[in-house]
Amino acid sequence: MTRDxxxxxxxxxxxxxxxxxxxxxxxxxxxxxGQVGSREDGSxxxxxxxxxxxxxxxxxxxxxxxxxxxxxxxxxxxxxxxxEKNFEKAWAIxxxxxxxxxxxxxxxxxVTWLYGFQFEIKVIAKLPA
Numbered sequence: 324m325t326r327d328x329x330x331x332x333x334x335x336x337x338x339x340x341x342x343x344x345x346x347x348x349x350x351x352x353x354x355x356x357g358q359v360g361s362r363e364d365g366s367x368x369x370x371x372x373x374x375x376x377x378x379x380x381x382x383x384x385x386x387x388x389x390x391x392x393x394x395x396x397x398x399x400x401x402x403x404x405x406x407e408k409n410f411e412k413a414w415a416i417x418x419x420x421x422x423x424x425x426x427x428x429x430x431x432x433x434v435t436w437l438y439g440f441q442f443e444i445k446v447i448a449k450l451p452a
Contacts, residue, residue, distance in 0.1 A: 406433035
């Protein structure tokens with residue numbers, strides 16, 4: 324199988340440097356790699372809330388590059404460092420991006436390390452017909 328890779332505008336060098344695909348189209352779905360609150364150079368936003376917003380902005384850029392939006396997302400996995408401390412702060416921002424019900428499925432995972440980040444989101448979206 325040839326991977327049908329999707330790159331958001333202006334970030335291909337970052338993905339090539341780190342050797343992974345931001346998203347792959349397969350069988351009518353878009354599988355999006357975990358998106359963090361990284362600036363264009365790959366460095367993290369310093370504050371959790373800014374990281375969450377930037378992670379969603381980065382996610383939306385990948386979705387848009389594939390002709391999708393968050394409305395096409397069917398499954399979400401989020402990773403949060405120190406969720407006992409950070410979950411409520413991160414989750415307070417989600418409604419700005421999440422949209423209306425019915426919402427996608429969600430798996431939330433507490434982790435101890437995310438390469439200098441505090442929040443990561445990965446999704447599976449149904450490609451538009």
